[in-house]
Amino acid sequence: MHPVSYREGQLIAPVLQEIPMAQMKFMCDAERCIECNGCVTACKNANEVEWGVQRRRVVTLDDGEPGEVSISVACMHCDDAPCMAVCPTDCFYKTDDGIVLHDKDLCIGCGYCLYACPFGAPQFPKQNAFGERGKMDKCTFCAGGPAESKEEEYEKYGANRIAEGKLPLCAEMCSTKALLAGDAQTVADIFRERVVRRGHADGAWSGNPLADADNLAYDATQQG
Amino acid sequence: MSMTNSGASLWRMMLLALLLLAGLGLTQPALAQADPDREAATAVGGVSPDTWRQVRSGETGPNFRDSRNDSRYNLVNAAGQTWREIRNHWVTPFGLIAIGGMLAMIVIFYLIFGRKTLDERPTGRKLLRWSLVDRSLHWTVASLFIILAISGLNILYGKLIFRSLFGDAVWGAMISASKVAHNYLGPLFGILLIIILARFLKHNLPKRHDLEWFKKGGGLVGKGHPDAGFANAGEKVWYWLLASVGLVVVISGFVLDFPNYGQARDTMMWANVIHAIGALGLTAVAVGHIYIGTLGTEGSLEGMTTGYVDESWAKEHHNLWYDEVKDQAVDEQQIERDTSSSGDPASGRPGEA
Numbered sequence: 001m002h003p004v005s006y007r008e009g010q011l012i013a014p015v016l017q018e019i020p021m022a023q024m025k026f027m028c029d030a031e032r033c034i035e036c037n038g039c040v041t042a043c044k045n046a047n048e049v050e051w052g053v054q055r056r057r058v059v060t061l062d063d064g065e066p067g068e069v070s071i072s073v074a075c076m077h078c079d080d081a082p083c084m085a086v087c088p089t090d091c092f093y094k095t096d097d098g099i100v101l102h103d104k105d106l107c108i109g110c111g112y113c114l115y116a117c118p119f120g121a122p123q124f125p126k127q128n129a130f131g132e133r134g135k136m137d138k139c140t141f142c143a144g145g146p147a148e149s150k151e152e153e154y155e156k157y158g159a160n161r162i163a164e165g166k167l168p169l170c171a172e173m174c175s176t177k178a179l180l181a182g183d184a185q186t187v188a189d190i191f192r193e194r195v196v197r198r199g200h201a202d203g204a205w206s207g208n209p210l211a212d213a214d215n216l217a218y219d220a221t222q223q224g
Numbered sequence: 225m226s227m228t229n230s231g232a233s234l235w236r237m238m239l240l241a242l243l244l245l246a247g248l249g250l251t252q253p254a255l256a257q258a259d260p261d262r263e264a265a266t267a268v269g270g271v272s273p274d275t276w277r278q279v280r281s282g283e284t285g286p287n288f289r290d291s292r293n294d295s296r297y298n299l300v301n302a303a304g305q306t307w308r309e310i311r312n313h314w315v316t317p318f319g320l321i322a323i324g325g326m327l328a329m330i331v332i333f334y335l336i337f338g339r340k341t342l343d344e345r346p347t348g349r350k351l352l353r354w355s356l357v358d359r360s361l362h363w364t365v366a367s368l369f370i371i372l373a374i375s376g377l378n379i380l381y382g383k384l385i386f387r388s389l390f391g392d393a394v395w396g397a398m399i400s401a402s403k404v405a406h407n408y409l410g411p412l413f414g415i416l417l418i419i420i421l422a423r424f425l426k427h428n429l430p431k432r433h434d435l436e437w438f439k440k441g442g443g444l445v446g447k448g449h450p451d452a453g454f455a456n457a458g459e460k461v462w463y464w465l466l467a468s469v470g471l472v473v474v475i476s477g478f479v480l481d482f483p484n485y486g487q488a489r490d491t492m493m494w495a496n497v498i499h500a501i502g503a504l505g506l507t508a509v510a511v512g513h514i515y516i517g518t519l520g521t522e523g524s525l526e527g528m529t530t531g532y533v534d535e536s537w538a539k540e541h542h543n544l545w546y547d548e549v550k551d552q553a554v555d556e557q558q559i560e561r562d563t564s565s566s567g568d569p570a571s572g573r574p575g576e577a
Contacts, residue, residue: 037291057292059299061275065287069275073299082308089399090383106396108403110379111483115493116304120297127483131407 022183023098032178035070039170046169047158075121075139083113109133142168319504350532368413375402414474428463473502
């Protein structure tokens, strides 16, 4: 009963049906995250997320201390999604490419997904008496959601970049490429390569002889 | 990417998130102002194991920052998995066993022993047992209880049956109505429950003869009816269950129903578990109460509908109360005449001493 035909990669389905679908994952390389909140802003802008709701957040541990580290968090599109397991309306579903989406027409705003989610991803526009929370909102991996038309889909869930062959805007716009999005295998390969390079003396931050000790910013001329 | 290995994959993912951060912990903090290369290699300080213990435990600490407005969430909500397991693996089957078990017991009991009929013929002389106010309160609370039980059961079990049965349009309306009814009628039930508990308290104070009632299993063991006052010991158990578990369910329900007070996610999780266990248990007992009050016992239901019970019924089921009020018995015809002339005759004081 999800009447859309243009989501879940169905546009390309006739050609690519035999190829196994990707398993979409986010991964944040915390060593690169500089807490710029660009991902948060990109997401809000791409999806025109409701006031008060911020689908992505940046968490900083030990802020101001030498070991300070930041990580960008949103819905991680779990394999065995807890939100899906506890939802009383059964409004969640997983697309063929492993993206966890939900149907806002079915959502009753009970908040159970928020209790269960390891990442604090589900958010509600309201928090009123008598459990009036409104419809839950969360990261869709920029894959929209079930709707009758493109306009309705955008209104309810935001952009469907996946249907356009694009990856989530948060990752695309990450200034240090700390936030990676895409097929789990590809993401893992990229990260593995980085880890190997970080075994070197320059910690994979820079091989650029012009970079001095204080300039630890990501160097776009180098890979890793 | 199998869905079968539920716990493992979640932990694997959380572990991955931790590993990503833990990569930082390998370098040692060192100072080397003179040697830029050395500083470059070691400038990123290590994240201590304490930090990861903190993340795993769900604590946030003074130097935890979350870019989300007003967010009080930790990095990894470790309690969520516990809540999920308690709810899906323990509470869900518990409710089915409790309510299904009670239904099965009643059916078996009914098939073996049948209805509890009066030993003597009804005399036709009636005693006022429940005033109009008592009955109105009882049926209001009872109706609310049933609505809350059905909507609550739908919230816990409905998706397993009705979504595939009726399709999303009907199911969406059903579950939405359940939530709205549950959330708006719940507080009303809570207030009325307190009022009815206060009103019926005097009937339900424990007495010495209640012990004897329990020993005789309410009359099932041995011959004859055990002694009982206005309320027998079984009714008192139901009263005190509502006065204890019922109030716990009401209080935990308030915690869940009013997120506007900003209670923490963890508080609501535990309130949910307490609420569900208490409510499912009470629903199971309520099934028993409904059976005994309607099909199970001859003459009980008319007490709560008309307000009057027959002398024979009072003598057999509530002999001590009967002894107190037997001289107030009224003829059936007399009540009918009163009813036709001035509405409800039982609107005055109930027939207790």
